[in-house]
Amino acid sequence: MRELPQLPHPEPDHGTHARYTRGCRCKRCRTAKATYVREWRHRTGRNRPRAEYEHHLGERRIHGSYAMYNKAGCRCQICRAWNRGYTSGYRHGKATPGSSR
Numbered sequence: 001m002r003e004l005p006q007l008p009h010p011e012p013d014h015g016t017h018a019r020y021t022r023g024c025r026c027k028r029c030r031t032a033k034a035t036y037v038r039e040w041r042h043r044t045g046r047n048r049p050r051a052e053y054e055h056h057l058g059e060r061r062i063h064g065s066y067a068m069y070n071k072a073g074c075r076c077q078i079c080r081a082w083n084r085g086y087t088s089g090y091r092h093g094k095a096t097p098g099s100s101r
């Protein structure tokens with residue numbers, strides 16, 4: 001009778017988060033890990049505004065701006081702080097979104 005190798009935990013394929021957690025740091029596994037984290041953030045952050053999620057994806061926009069707060073609807077700390085200052089009339093002398101030339 002043939003002896004089957006004892007593999008209680010068969011190795012996952014490369015390019016999977018599971019393989020990464022086994023300690024593999026090859027390029028494919030690291031990419032899988034990055035994707036996994038991104039998806040995880042998406043799942044756990046699904047109640048957040050879309051803009052904030054996109055921000056975490058690396059799609060950088062300027063937080064603390066009219067466009068980010070009002071257009072994109074971001075309510076992150078920076079944008080809320082900006083909104084507080086904006087609505088209370090506290091400005092830094094920068095060009096305000098409402099002013100036209």
Ligand SMILES: [Zn+2]
Pocket residue numbers: 014015019024025026027028029
């Ligand atoms: Zn690997």
Ligand SMILES: [Zn+2]
Pocket residue numbers: 063064068074075076077078079080
């Ligand atoms: Zn923001």
